[in-house]
Amino acid sequence: xxxxxxxTLVMSTAYANPKYFANEEVQQLAPDAFALQPEAAxxxxxxxxxxxxxxxxFLALIRTDSELAGKIKQFKELNWEDKEKVLxxxxxxxxKALGIVAPELVIDNTSTKNEAYFDFDITKPGPGRVLLxxxxxxxxxxxxxxxxxxxxxxRHSAQFQEAxxxxxxxxxxxxxxxxxxxxxxxxITSFSDFLTLINExxxxxxxxxxxxxxxxxAVDTLGMGTYASQYxxxxxxxxxxxxxxxxxxxxxxxQSILKTFNELEKAxxxxxxxx
Numbered sequence: 424x425x426x427x428x429x430x431t432l433v434m435s436t437a438y439a440n441p442k443y444f445a446n447e448e449v450q451q452l453a454p455d456a457f458a459l460q461p462e463a464a465x466x467x468x469x470x471x472x473x474x475x476x477x478x479x480x481f482l483a484l485i486r487t488d489s490e491l492a493g494k495i496k497q498f499k500e501l502n503w504e505d506k507e508k509v510l511x512x513x514x515x516x517x518x519k520a521l522g523i524v525a526p527e528l529v530i531d532n533t534s535t536k537n538e539a540y541f542d543f544d545i546t547k548p549g550p551g552r553v554l555l556x557x558x559x560x561x562x563x564x565x566x567x568x569x570x571x572x573x574x575x576x577x578r579h580s581a582q583f584q585e586a587x588x589x590x591x592x593x594x595x596x597x598x599x600x601x602x603x604x605x606x607x608x609x610x611i612t613s614f615s616d617f618l619t620l621i622n623e624x625x626x627x628x629x630x631x632x633x634x635x636x637x638x639x640x641a642v643d644t645l646g647m648g649t650y651a652s653q654y655x656x657x658x659x660x661x662x663x664x665x666x667x668x669x670x671x672x673x674x675x676x677x678q679s680i681l682k683t684f685n686e687l688e689k690a691x692x693x694x695x696x697x698x
Contacts, residue, residue, distance in 0.1 A: 443692055444685045445615040452610055455596065456603035458624040458651065458664055459681040464672070465592030466621060467665040473593065474625065478632050481520035485513065485637065495637045499566030503557065510555070510573045517577045526550035526580040532558040539572035541579035545605050548587040551580050567634055567642045574630035575647070582622050596621045615688060618649045627652035628660075650691045651684065662687045 445459055454460040458467070486492050494501065494509050501509065507530060518525045526541075527550070535542075535554040543551035553576040560569040586598035600622040603611065611617050618624060627648030634642045635654055644653050650661035660666075667683055670676040676683060692698070 440692070441613055443614045443696075444688060445619055445681050446613060447679075447681055449607075449610055449613070449616045450619075450681065452607050453599060453603035455599035456620055457600075457616075458619045458621050459684050461680070463596060463621060463664075464668050466596040467668050469591065469593050470625060471665055474629060477521060478629060478636075481517055481633060482636055484516045484520050488512070488516070491516075492637065495570065495634075496639075498570055498638075503561055506569060507557070510569060513570065514553070514573060514577055517574060521578075521581040523581045523584050524550040526577065527552040528555075528577075529553070530555045530557055532556055538563060538568065539576050541576045541583070543579075543583050543601065545602055548583070551583055553577055553580060565643055565646065567638070571630050571634050571642070571644065571647055574633055575626045578626040578629045579622060582626065615649055615685070619651065619684070624648065624652055624664075632658065645691070645694065649684075649688055651688075653691075661691075 445457075450457045450460055455462045457463065485495070491509065491512055494505070495513075498506065498509060510530065511528065514528050515525075529552060533556075534540075534552075535556050536559075538556055538559040540554045541551055542554055543549075553573070555569065555573060555576070560572070563569070565571075582597045583601060585594050586601060588594060600620045604620060604622070611620065618627065628651075631642075631644045631647055631653055635644065635658065640654075640656050640658075647653065651664050653661045655661055662684060664680070664684070667676060667680055671680060
């Protein structure tokens with residue numbers, strides 16, 4: 424949704440910083456909406472295989488276009504005009520891969536003040552709008568920022584469309600997350616609370632995986648979600664929430680997922696804050 428590449432944090436010790444880490448009292452406002460809550464167990468069980476198939480289909484479509492795949496590998500060296508052409512082509516293929524109604528794609532310097540934004544109306548289900556700010560993206564020190572965010576925001580459109588199609592765990596979780604984003608925007612302000620909303624958690628995971636695969640792991644995703652949405656060089660998750668949920672259900676993890684996440688997330692916090 425909003426760009427989180429530049430983060431202003433209130434410094435504190437350990438993982439007690441409520442401006443960065445996940446807060447139980449905040450997530451209890453809408454427990455169905457967060458990837459760290461027990462209510463997300465069904466989502467994690469269903470999304471793993473589903474998302475894997477969708478990512479691989481998307482990657483296959485891009486790799487079929489050898490010229491496009493080559494330009495993605497050279498993306499950081501392209502001028503803005505060529506980057507925008509790549510973004511628009513990737514958008515077309517993502518829409519095709521996900522089998523969704525295409526959202527409106529707007530690339531300009533006025534439609535959003537952020538680098539990128541998915542514009543939706545929870546009362547009017549539809550494809551929404553994917554907004555990219557060309558000026559802000561070009562200021563981003565991450566040369567792949569525009570590509571990561573384009574894929575991320577387009578994934579939001581797929582999530583939003585799915586939220587109103589079915590009654591399964593994935594659809595219900597997406598709907599809860601988008602609803603919470605609208606209803607509790609003034610409360611969901613910490614880095615980890617916002618980024619463990621189910622729609623944000625999964626969209627960053629989706630984009631990070633795809634761009635990582637297309638660049639042979641060369642892309643820097645440090646600001647793109649929490650470690651639960653980011654991958655190691657071998658494409659294992661830095662914080663594997665589905666695995667944590669399995670351990671918790673098997674009795675191997677005695678404390679809450681949220682507390683365990685905060686302990687593991689401190690590694691990213693230390694890097695981002697220079698600790």
